[in-house]
Amino acid sequence: MTTQTSQTAVPENLDLDQINEQLKDATPQQVIQWACETFGDSCVLTSSFGIKSAVMLHLCSQVKPDIKVIAIDTGYLLPETYRFANQMTKLLNLDVRWYSPRISTGHIEALHGELWKNDDDESYNTYFDYTKGEPMQRALKELGVKAWIAGLGAKQTKFRSTLRRVELQNGIFKIHPILPWGSKEKYYYLKEHSLPEHPLHDQGYATVGDWHSSRPVTADDGNERDTRFGGKRQECGLHLPKDQNEDASRNSSGL
DSSP states (O other): OOOOOSSSOOSOOOHHHHHHHHTTTOOHHHHHHHHHHHHGEEEEEEEOOOOTHHHHHHHHHHHOOEEEEEEEOOOOOHHHHHHHHHHHHHHOOOOOEEEEEESSSHHHHHHOOGGGOOSSHHHHHHHIIIIHHHHHHHHHHHTOOSSOOOOTTTTTEEEETGGOSEEEEETTTETTTTTTTEEEEHHHHHHHHTOOOGGGGGGGSSSOOOOOBBBOOTTTTTSSSBBGGGGGGOSTTTSSSSTTHHHHHHHTOOO
């Protein structure tokens, strides 16, 4: 079933407990349907065009073909990611809105050096703010986003295991259609719908982000997210609430 929505009056007082009880056993398609019917064109999908990103891109495009897809180009993405994004955009006829840092990667490095090589929180937070945080906030504001659909899974990190299908974060409703799914469910969905995986999957990558903070899985990794940021941080920061616990959450060894 597809949804074509434009101007939808967003309810002022949504009862999150009631909504999550209602959607507790819903399929991903039903969660997306609810989000699109509730928020209309102010509901968007974000995508990293990562290893199994085709799952969420396909799910959302089947429910709402014209849904806006926000993608952040940090300037450090791997060449394979750009090519995969182009492939998926053509395959599903996606409306992708790319957002980049306001200043170039060369400019950032001239001011701060290669921040990703440092272990301290200040360097990481500065890098995040330049390459992901500010572009995402600009996208959310310019597109008038009220609800943000993301392909987070409860099994991915400690923080994500605490999430519900619908949350209110920093004034925006976060929607998590495939929260209960693990790698197996995503794999079968891709196979069922003949969807491609990111090309680096065949080189041993289970998750992929910037070139300098992603690597293939090894026998020593306890979690696929251990392959990100040298195993020191498993959250890029985009999905964390902006509160006093943010730095602790990013830096938690359990994430």
